[in-house]
Amino acid sequence: MPIQLQIALTHLTSRKRQTLVSLGGVILGVAFFLAVSSLMRGSEQDFIKRLIDNSPHITIYDEYRRPQTQPAQMQWPDAAISISHLTPKTENRGIRSYREKLAFIELIPGLQVAPVLIGPAVLSFAGREQSGSLSGIIPAKMKTVSTIQEKMLQGSLDALTANPNGIIIGKALADKFQLGLGRNLNLVTQDGGNRVMKVVGIYRTGNANYDETQTFSNLKPAQVMFNRPNRVNRLLIKLQDAYQANLIAKRIEANIGYKATSWIEASEDILSLLTVRNIIMFSVVSAILIVASFGIYNTLSTIVMEKTRDIAILKSMGFHATDIRLIFLFEGSIIGALGSVLGLLLGAGLMLILGQIQVKPPGVLEMTNLPVWWGVEQFELAAAFALTSCILAAYLPARRAGDVHPVDILRGQS
């Protein structure tokens, strides 16, 4: 063992109480850092998982990201052309020749796609009205991209296949209209569609607004109601790897021209909110470790003050200033390393306990455990942060110790 390390260990073991207090600060700092970060990251991932599970990973709209260029502008791209009072061509809105586009997308490996025609509709029953939207779907395909099948309280998506005039509504709407399975309600669209449809399923997502306004029918009757034969206006895509969404969305948009939005793009605001939340969380838990490092600074400064005579004698023996600095840096590192290891153990224990606590989040029916994330990165981060702050805290006392001039001390003593 190098003599500097030996002296460092002796300093620490000879003042056990001070060392234990410093060590305790680091242990608690690391443990809380870990517990809080695992909970924050856990809830973040839980939230993202819900976000990913409950919405399509990529939605293709019947829109373009940029307005279509006029033929004159295409002909003379560099000319100063200004076209005003332009009325776009009236067209049957929706994704044109969606079947070919669907076929193209289906060729991309690792994804499921379902066509949907969605539009506004007014639902009425027994004199009550509710404006909402109607999605025309192909049940077999919809099941592959949406979790709606799992949210069914009564009936199922397959009931739509059996009943071409069927409709699936949310629990909130069913409660509002006081109707149940097998009852008929009236649907009117602004394109002149008017139809009586039979409730074949009731779902509940837990999102009150969604449950009150979203309804599902077969694609064909929706196309008739919205007067858009052979058209859909959404293609919903579910990926095996949700984090590929941005990449695949870009690729699809480049090929078919229509706007393809990934869940990442659509939830940018929420995701940036999570980033802010993480920054706040890390500042708070880092503060604990910074406070702990003040404890180390304090302990080592005291040792340096008490040991100036020893430092002077070591230097007179021929120890270099670097040796002396090293002794105190070792002391900081030892507290940091030991504190990190014990803190990680304590933190893991806290995480185990937190993971046992059951909560009932709003909108969820059954109790779930607190989401705790066991990622290795946060263990590394906590240890690295603790070690760095300990060494930084040791640096100033170490430098002061290295600068002790032996003659000043010897003269004072004799």
Added chain:
Amino acid sequence: MSPVLQVEQLSKRLEDEIPVTLVDNISLEIAAGEFVCIMGPSGSGKSSLLYLLGLLDIPSAGRIWLDGEDTSHFGEDQLAKRRLEKLGFVFQFHFLLAEFTVVDNVALPMQRLGRHPQPAIRQRALSLLEQLGVADHAHKYPHQISGGQRQRVAIARALINDPLVILADEPTGNLDTASGERVQQILADLTHEMGKTVVAVTHDPAFAHRADRQIMLVDGRIQSG
């Protein structure tokens, strides 16, 4: 015989608000194996001269040759290296590290030197303690032994790297007569039997009398010797 320590026009001034000259234009030579005592009244610059000779302090002017090597252009680390390899110190207060046992205290400089395996270092430390008659206390802590014994431990520590020169600053100043006598005898034996060079600062004329040469300092200048 070539001098082991040689100084030429050595001065040390403290540039405080009131400048003080501690050592004033001293030139001297100390031969290998010589036992030299520096004497003088309090504040005459004895200790300051010793610190300069021991390369602990940097002179304001003049040069110091140690073992034929001019040290005037040396940096702090080079000076520390020479102290480790060629010099040994004994101070008035024993200056042992309180948390280390006697044998560990003695071994420190040799461990820092790092040229020998741990068992060899320990063996040498124990044999030095044996020579100085304190081997029985090797595993005690400094506060468990007497002042005279501590000073002998300090001498063992000064000797561990087999230095050319032992520098002693009032080594008997804090001891009772019997212990002081014993330490004086040891230092005298170091020169006469082991051929070490010893430079000691003292107030005690009896101690100075044992030396080969006495240097008398007054106001930072050599008055005689």
